[in-house]
Amino acid sequence: MKPPRLPRLAFAALGAALATGVAAGFVPVTGTRAPSPGPGSGAGEVGVASLGTPLAGTAGQDTGDWYLDITRPGAPVRMAIPDFRLAAAETSGRGTPPGETNAVPAEPLSGAGPTLAEEAAESASVASAVLWSDIEYAGVYRMLPKRFYRIAEAGSPEGVLDYYQWESIGADILVSGTLRIDGEFLVAEVRMHAVRAQENVFGRRYTAARGAARTLAHRIADDILQHAGNYQGVARTRIAFSTSRSGPRSKEIYLMDYDGHGQRPVTANGSLNITPSWSPDGRALSYISYREGAPALYLAFLYQGRGEKLVGDFQSFTPAWSPDGRWIAFTSNRDGQSEIYLAAVDGTELRRLTDNRAIDVAPAWSPNGRTIAFTSDRTGAPQIYTKDRDGLNLRRVSFEGSWNDSPTWSPSRQHSEIAYASRIERRPFDIVVHDFETRQTRQLTTGRGSNESPSWAPNGLHIAFASNRAGDDQVFTMHRDGSNLKQLTREGSNTTPRWGNPPGDPR
Amino acid sequence: MKLDSRLFPTRRALPAASLLALLAAFACSSVDRTPATGSEPPPDLVTPPEASEAEGASTADPSPSSSGGLTEDEILAIPPEVGSETDLLDIGAKSLEELNTEGHLKDVQFEYDSADLSPSMRATLEENAAWLSRYPSVSILVEGHCDERGTVEYNLALGEERARAVRDYLRDLGVGTGRMRIISYGKEFPLDPGHNETAWRRNRRAHLEIVAK
Incomplete structure (x- = not known):
C-alpha cells in the first residue's frame, strides 16, 4: 500500500x-517472516512453492486454477485429512504416499535433541487440528472421522499410497501432509488426492516461522478449499471488534x-x-x-x-x-x-x-x-x-x-x-x-x-x-x-x- | 481542560452502591483520583433502589409555571437568589470534581428513541440555565447517553441528537454557545448497569459536566 x-x-x-x-x-502487528522458497511463493506470512509432481489436468505446473472434479452429483463429498506426519518419521512403518517422503530431505531430528522433536510434534498436532477445523468450518465437505484412517493405512503396503484402501473407507478426497522443522522454519508438504480417479491433484510446500503452525495450517486450508471446489475459504481472515x-x-x-x-x-x-x-x-x-x-x-x-x-x-x-x-x-x-x-x-x-x-x-x-x-x-x-x-x-x-x-x-x-x-x-x-x-x-x-x-x-x-x-x-x-x-x-x-x-x- | 475529566466524569445522582463501584473503577483508570477505600458493596445494595434521585426528575409532574419555558429575557431577569442558594458559591475554591459531585447541574431523562424535551425536562434545564447564569465563568460538556436496548451505531447518533437538543435549549435560555460543547457516548457508558426499565430510564439521559470554572 x-x-x-x-x-x-x-x-x-x-x-x-x-x-x-x-x-x-x-x-x-508483528508478522512472522518466512523465506521465499522459490517460484510460486505466496505473499504474506507463509511461503508457498509447488512440489515437482505433475498435476492432473495441467502440463506439470501448478497453475493454481485447476479444480477437483467430483463426479457424483448429489452426494456429499467426503474428505479424509490424516494428521500431519513428521517428515523424519518415515521409519514408523505407516503407509506413505509415493513421492511424498522422497521430496523431503531427511531432517536429523534426533541430533537436535528431544526439544526439537517435541516442538515438531506439537507443531504437527496444532497444524492438524487447525487444518481440520478450517475445512470443517466451510461446511461444504463431509469430514471422514479419523478413526477410519487406520484401516486404510493398515491395508496399504509400506510407503505406498493405496487409493483402493482410501476408497474402501469412503474417501473422495485425501489430503495428506508432512511437517518438519528446518532451521528457523516450519516446512509442510501437502498433497491432495482424488481418490477414485487415483490422481495427485495438488502438491505444495509451505514455509512459515517456527511457532506459526496455526498460520501455516490456515494458508493450507484456504488453498485446499480453493483447489478442491473453487471455494473461497476464510481461514486467513481476521475479525476486529471493540472490547x-x-x-x-x-x-x-x-x-x-x-x-x-x-x-x-x-x-x-x-x-x-x-x-x-x-x-x-x-x-x-x-x-x-x-x-x-x-x-x-x-x-x-x-x-x-x-x-x-x-x-x-x-x-x-x-x-x-x-x-x-x-x-x-x-x-x-x-x-x-x-x-x-x-x-x-x-x-x-x-x-x-x-x-x-x-x-x-x-x-x-x-x-x-x-x-x-x-x-x-x-x-x-x-x-x-x-x-x-x-x-x-x-x-x-x-x-x-x-x-x-x-x-x-x-x-x-x-x-x-x-x-x-x-x-x-x-x-x-x-x-x-x-x-x-x-x-x-x-x-x-x-x-x-x-x-x-x-x-x-x-x-x-x-x-x-x-x-x-x-x-x-x-x-x-x-x-x-x-x-x-x-x-x-x-x-x-x-x-x-x-x-x-x-x-x-x-x- | 483535562482529558481525564471529560472521559471519566464523576456522576452526580448515584445510589451509594453504584457510586462505590464507580469510585473503585475510577481508581483503576485514572491517576489523579483518591484510591477507592470501600470494599464491595453489600449485595442488597447492588440493585439501585426504585425511587432514585435521578428517576425523580423524569417522573415528577411537570411544573405548570415553567412548562411553557422561559424567554431569554425572563431568564436573564431571574435574580441570583431565586434558587435555594442565597450566597454565591466560591467556585474558585472547589475542584471541578467537587463541583460535579455536588450536583449543581441536573441530568435530564429522555423517552425511548427520542431526543424531544418534555416540559419537566425543560424545567430542569431552566434551573441549570439559572445556575449557569450565576457562574458565567463555568463551561460545560453536554453528554448524550442512550439505554442498552438500541443498537450501538444508531445510539451514537441518537446520543448526539440528545446532547444537541439540550445545548440548543440552554442556548435559547441565554447560555453562551462558547461555554458549551456536546459529546455522544451512545450506549457505551451506562450510568446504571442494570437490564430493566429503571436502569434504561436512568441511562437515556443528557448529563451536564462542568469542565472549566
Missing part, C-alpha cells in the same frame, strides 16, 4: 508517538483470527475506541476514538505501526472503508445534525452524501463501491436505506420492524443481499438478511438475547455479530443460513465485530 500523504483534515500526525507501540496507544476487557470505562479495538484465536490489541490508550472498519487489503483499520475528548476518526496501519487522525473536528462516528480502499464513509455532525460524509483516505476531499433533518448513520458500501446503505430515522424510526455514492437513487430497504440498524452488504458475487439488526415490535434485536433478487427478508437469529452489528465474511457465506445471549455482549459467527453458530469471545463485553480480508490480499 502506498503510504498516504498527511491528510489535509488531520491535526498533527501521531505517527512518531504511535510507532513506539502499546504505551503510545497503538499496537503494531471492554482492558479496563473499566474504556474500550479498545482488538482483532482476532476468524476462529477466535489470537485475540490481541490494536489500540491501548485507555479511552473509548469503537466501531472498527477494515481496509480492503486487511492491513489497516479505521475506527472512532475519544482519546482526545471528542470522538474522532482514526486510521491504524497495522503492519507499519502507524496511525493518524483523518477527521478530528466535530464528532465522527461509524466509519466504513470503501472496497477500492480510497474512501471512508462516516457520520458527522459538522453541519448540525448527523449526516453521512465521504472522506478521501489521503485527506484530500470531503463530500456530503445525505442532507435532511433526521439522523443518518452507519454507512455500508456495496461490493462494487457504487452504492451506500445506511440507517435513517427520516420516517420517524430507524430504517435501512440505500443511496448511490453520487447522492442519487434513494431507496428504502427495510419496511418491517420498529428499529433497523447496522446494515452490512454481502461481498458475495452469488448473493446480492444486505444483513442488518432488526427489532420487531419491542423484542430484542435479531439479525435478518434482505435478498435483493427475491425481495425476501429472512431471519437468521431467533430471539435468543439481543443480536446486533452483523458483518459479512469476505466470502459472503458467514456472518459475525454481537449477542448478549450468554450474558455480556460477545462476538459470534454463523453461516449465512443461521447455522453453525460459534462464540468467539468470552472476556469482558465485546461489540461491533468487523470481518476483514486476509492481510495483503486485496479483493
Whole structure:
C-alpha cells in the first residue's frame, strides 16, 4: 500500500508517538517472516512453492486454477485429512504416499535433541487440528472421522499410497501432509488426492516461522478449499471488534483470527475506541476514538505501526472503508445534525452524501463501491436505506420492524443481499438478511438475547455479530443460513465485530 | 481542560452502591483520583433502589409555571437568589470534581428513541440555565447517553441528537454557545448497569459536566 500523504483534515500526525507501540496507544502487528522458497511463493506470512509432481489436468505446473472434479452429483463429498506426519518419521512403518517422503530431505531430528522433536510434534498436532477445523468450518465437505484412517493405512503396503484402501473407507478426497522443522522454519508438504480417479491433484510446500503452525495450517486450508471446489475459504481472515476487557470505562479495538484465536490489541490508550472498519487489503483499520475528548476518526496501519487522525473536528462516528480502499464513509455532525460524509483516505476531499433533518448513520458500501446503505430515522424510526455514492437513487430497504440498524452488504458475487439488526415490535434485536433478487427478508437469529452489528465474511457465506445471549455482549459467527453458530469471545463485553480480508490480499 | 475529566466524569445522582463501584473503577483508570477505600458493596445494595434521585426528575409532574419555558429575557431577569442558594458559591475554591459531585447541574431523562424535551425536562434545564447564569465563568460538556436496548451505531447518533437538543435549549435560555460543547457516548457508558426499565430510564439521559470554572 502506498503510504498516504498527511491528510489535509488531520491535526498533527501521531505517527512518531504511535510507532513506539502499546504505551503510545497503538499496537503494531508483528508478522512472522518466512523465506521465499522459490517460484510460486505466496505473499504474506507463509511461503508457498509447488512440489515437482505433475498435476492432473495441467502440463506439470501448478497453475493454481485447476479444480477437483467430483463426479457424483448429489452426494456429499467426503474428505479424509490424516494428521500431519513428521517428515523424519518415515521409519514408523505407516503407509506413505509415493513421492511424498522422497521430496523431503531427511531432517536429523534426533541430533537436535528431544526439544526439537517435541516442538515438531506439537507443531504437527496444532497444524492438524487447525487444518481440520478450517475445512470443517466451510461446511461444504463431509469430514471422514479419523478413526477410519487406520484401516486404510493398515491395508496399504509400506510407503505406498493405496487409493483402493482410501476408497474402501469412503474417501473422495485425501489430503495428506508432512511437517518438519528446518532451521528457523516450519516446512509442510501437502498433497491432495482424488481418490477414485487415483490422481495427485495438488502438491505444495509451505514455509512459515517456527511457532506459526496455526498460520501455516490456515494458508493450507484456504488453498485446499480453493483447489478442491473453487471455494473461497476464510481461514486467513481476521475479525476486529471493540472490547471492554482492558479496563473499566474504556474500550479498545482488538482483532482476532476468524476462529477466535489470537485475540490481541490494536489500540491501548485507555479511552473509548469503537466501531472498527477494515481496509480492503486487511492491513489497516479505521475506527472512532475519544482519546482526545471528542470522538474522532482514526486510521491504524497495522503492519507499519502507524496511525493518524483523518477527521478530528466535530464528532465522527461509524466509519466504513470503501472496497477500492480510497474512501471512508462516516457520520458527522459538522453541519448540525448527523449526516453521512465521504472522506478521501489521503485527506484530500470531503463530500456530503445525505442532507435532511433526521439522523443518518452507519454507512455500508456495496461490493462494487457504487452504492451506500445506511440507517435513517427520516420516517420517524430507524430504517435501512440505500443511496448511490453520487447522492442519487434513494431507496428504502427495510419496511418491517420498529428499529433497523447496522446494515452490512454481502461481498458475495452469488448473493446480492444486505444483513442488518432488526427489532420487531419491542423484542430484542435479531439479525435478518434482505435478498435483493427475491425481495425476501429472512431471519437468521431467533430471539435468543439481543443480536446486533452483523458483518459479512469476505466470502459472503458467514456472518459475525454481537449477542448478549450468554450474558455480556460477545462476538459470534454463523453461516449465512443461521447455522453453525460459534462464540468467539468470552472476556469482558465485546461489540461491533468487523470481518476483514486476509492481510495483503486485496479483493 | 483535562482529558481525564471529560472521559471519566464523576456522576452526580448515584445510589451509594453504584457510586462505590464507580469510585473503585475510577481508581483503576485514572491517576489523579483518591484510591477507592470501600470494599464491595453489600449485595442488597447492588440493585439501585426504585425511587432514585435521578428517576425523580423524569417522573415528577411537570411544573405548570415553567412548562411553557422561559424567554431569554425572563431568564436573564431571574435574580441570583431565586434558587435555594442565597450566597454565591466560591467556585474558585472547589475542584471541578467537587463541583460535579455536588450536583449543581441536573441530568435530564429522555423517552425511548427520542431526543424531544418534555416540559419537566425543560424545567430542569431552566434551573441549570439559572445556575449557569450565576457562574458565567463555568463551561460545560453536554453528554448524550442512550439505554442498552438500541443498537450501538444508531445510539451514537441518537446520543448526539440528545446532547444537541439540550445545548440548543440552554442556548435559547441565554447560555453562551462558547461555554458549551456536546459529546455522544451512545450506549457505551451506562450510568446504571442494570437490564430493566429503571436502569434504561436512568441511562437515556443528557448529563451536564462542568469542565472549566
